[in-house]
Amino acid sequence: MVKINYTAAILGALKKEEILKIGLKEADQDIFERIIENINTQLSATAALIAEKKQPTASCYYRRREKNRQRQEENLRRQEENRRRQEESLRRQNENRRRQEENRRRQKENNEKKPKESILEIIQEAKSISLTTDMWASSANKSYLAVTAHFISQNWEFNSCLLSCVECGFKLTSENLAAEIKRIIDEWRLTDQIFAVATDNAANIMRAVT
Known part of the structure; x- marks a missing residue:
């Protein structure tokens, strides 16, 4: 903080006649004038310094502007x-979502796997298979044909x-029944594994399997 000598400032404002009134001699006027000049110089420098502190210089302004620019760039x-981090996080979330959907799809496929496919994997491991057939009529007078496979697995089960x-x-002719039984065997791909076929004593079904 700049300190101002107010006594010197008051003396610098006095006129020559007033100086003589306070007891200074004529011989001392030159020395006094030099003192007053120095005081005025100091006052001018002090005023300039105060103005410089109130108003920053051009170099200070440019330094501040450069700092602001650097801050903005940062x-x-x-x-x-x-x-970039948000995009990476979103990409990972999408990847995880895609994997979860793929896992759900595979799990759904496994859950929805047809029993026929599961049985087919087991039945095709058997070296020989025996079939039994049966026919009956419902109360609505509709005829049905059932074909069952019997086999021993590799674990002896x-x-x-x-x-x-x-x-x-x-029509329940032997030819039609034979064609239907053959269709079922071909559907399960068991042609080379059939060892025997057991039926009841109906003439048409017996002729169909012979």
């Missing part, structure tokens, strides 16, 4: 970094699987 860089139970929408 803020932009941070904003860009945050945006006895298994029985219903291959088909269909309504017979055709």
Whole structure:
């Protein structure tokens, strides 16, 4: 903080006649005038310094402006970094969502896997298969044909699987029954594995399997 000598300022404002009144000699006037001049110089320098503190210089202004520019650039860089991180996070979320959807799809496919496909994997491992057939009529006078496969698995477990139970929408002749049984065997791809076929004593079904 700049200190001002108010006594010197008052003396600098006095006129020559007033100086003589306070007791200074004529011989001392030159010395006094020099003192007053120095005081005025100091006052001018003090005033200039005060003005400089109130109003920053051009170099200070440019330094501040450069600092503000650097701060703005740093803020932009941070904003860009945050945006990049957000995009990366969103990409990872989308990737995780895609994987979850893929897992759900696969799980759904496994859950919806047809029993026929599961049985087919087991039944095709058997070296030989025996079939049993049966026919009956419902109370609505509709005829049905059932074909069941019996086999021993590789673990020596006895298994029985219903291959088909269909309504017979055709005449129950031996030829039609033979064609339907063949269709069922071909559908399950068991042609080379059939060892025996057991039926009841109806003439048409017995002729169909011979």
